Amino acid sequence: MHGIRVLKAFGRGQYALKNFASRAEDLRGTEIEKAKAIAGIWLWLLLVPDVTFALCLLAGVWLAAGGQLSVGQLVAFFATATVLRWPVESIGFLLSMTFDTRTAADRFFEVMDSPNTIVDPEHPKTVANARGRLVFDEVHFRYQDSPAQYADLLDGVNLELEPGETMALVGLTGSGKSTLTALTTRLYDVTGGAIRLDGVDIRDLRLKELRAHLSMAFEDATLFSASVRDNVLLGRPDATEEDLAEAIDIAQSGFVYELPDGLDTRVGEEGLSLSGGQRQRLALARAVAAKPEVLVLDDPLSALDVDTEALVEAALRRVLASTTGLIVAHRPSTVMLADRVALLEGGRITAVGRHHDLLLSSDHYRFVISSLEDEERRERNDASGPAELQLEERADA
Ligand SMILES: Nc1ncnc2c1ncn2[C@@H]1O[C@H](COP(=O)(O)OP(=O)(O)OP(=O)(O)O)[C@@H](O)[C@H]1O
Ligand SMILES: [Mg+2]
Known part of the structure; x- marks a missing residue:
């Protein structure tokens, strides 16, 4: 089926x-x-x-x-x-x-x-005044089932995100971007090195505390068979109506008010089916609504059209100003949103810096960005109708 x-x-x-x-x-x-x-x-x-x-x-x-x-x-x-x-x-x-x-x-x-290794620590520490400084310190990771002769997928990642900073993560497909983001919320544990939140190894925090400080939107936006409200407030059930409205606004999800029962409409498998872009925006609203200190977004805007993406970006810029953000980017425009860009290549961060500086200094960065641009151009062409029409338009121009 x-x-x-x-x-x-x-x-x-x-x-x-x-x-x-x-x-x-x-x-x-x-x-x-x-x-x-x-x-x-x-x-x-x-x-x-x-x-x-x-x-x-x-x-x-x-x-x-x-x-x-x-x-x-x-x-x-x-x-x-x-x-x-x-x-x-x-x-x-x-x-x-x-x-x-x-x-x-x-x-x-x-x-x-089968033992669950991702559990609360015996002597948990807490982050008293979380500011959202996220540090990757020589992070190594390999999937358990990967063949022994393979090198680690993440082979010594070093990266520092200052509080309030927005870092875009770019790299070729399969380079391990999604994997790196999954490590931050302990869906997997690092196999070497450490990830620190405000100086505390995330393995020393209670899972509940870690996940209150850090929330995530995934590549494939999963909605549960529940109301829009329950889906968006998954990470913070006690949020007020204003918080909810703000999150929906940031994620440009105003369409939910037009649904048959508004915020109480059931969506997901047993409810109303939403489009890929609508699902993705709700998943983004969910991450934003949790009001975390650190927001990790795995390619959150890929299913949106270019105009909606620009609106989401403008709104995200507002929240990201006070939140540390790690954003996996598949479009040059998402990269522009970030203060700095980190390039993942061969399991390491090989360059960190401003977009324009990296364009000048790194060959691999230019290569990755140009392949993202190609992809984007193809998407736009697909979206804007027959090819002949565009040729004419271009001739006019
Ligand atoms: N659950 C898993 N178990 C084993 N291997 C995995 C698993 N998830 C991903 N991999 C492998 O890890 C590598 C990196 O995958 P990952 O999803 O992190 O890449 P990515 O950079 O996010 O790619 P994309 O840009 O296409 O989203 C891939 O080679 C993939 O085959
Ligand atoms: Mg990915």
Whole structure:
């Protein structure tokens, strides 16, 4: 069901259906065989005791008639046998269930017994007056399942964000930008080095405290099946109506007031479906509404059209003035929003500085920015209609 649009768009519906049908056929065969086997077992389970009872009854009546057995003894025999019958039968039943249960229990304990290393520290510290100074100190990271011969994905990242500063993070696709942002809120722990918030290693903070100081918007904006209000106030359920309105305003999400039930409209899987750009703006509103000292945004504006992006940027500039921001940027215009830019290359930050200075000093930076510009130009061309039209316009110009 998840891939149905892709299959339709590529005309592979019939192929997928055939594939599915043949597997369903296999499953049906297996299920029928299973049903037959169970039926066979139950036939014997029921037949053997019942036939035995019948034989015992015949023999008992015969013996009672001959005077070798009293009627009382016969009745006592059947009473005892009836009481014992079900417990004995159920032993077989229980044995077969034990096998099913064991498989399920093994899987359950495999999950439950896997240690969770991202937990509150034993001796938690706190950041008394959080100002939002975020420092990456020789940060190393590799995913657990990455092959041993690979170098660390993050191979000694050093970066300092001053309170109130906005830092854009750029790098080629797959360079580890999303990974680096995920480390700041401890979705993963660094495998070497440390990340510090106002001088305190984030592993020494309670998770709750860390996540109150630092909030995040992700690349893929996930909304829950809940009202717009609950979705936006996820990180700060006690926020006032003004805070909510402000967050919605900053993220240019005014469209929510037009929804059938306004802020109480259910969105997400069981509610109203929103467009990619609308979802992204709500995810941004959610991050902003939490009023953190540090705001980490993983490519928060990618699904927005250029005009809306400019509006969001203007509003973000207002909040980011008092908030430390780390923004993964996929568009040159997002880079402009930042005070400084950090370039991630080969697992390290190879250059930090103002956009214009980096353009002059770093070849790799020029290369990354020009590939972002190409991408943006393609997007704009796609958005603004047939290519001939543009050629004409350009000729006019
Ligand atoms: N959960 C994961 N487990 C294992 N490897 C992962 C995981 N997530 C990402 N990777 C790998 O880490 C590398 C960096 O991924 P990451 O998502 O951080 O890149 P990125 O810089 O954000 O790219 P993009 O610009 O496309 O968003 C990729 O090679 C990817 O295959
Ligand atoms: Mg990414």
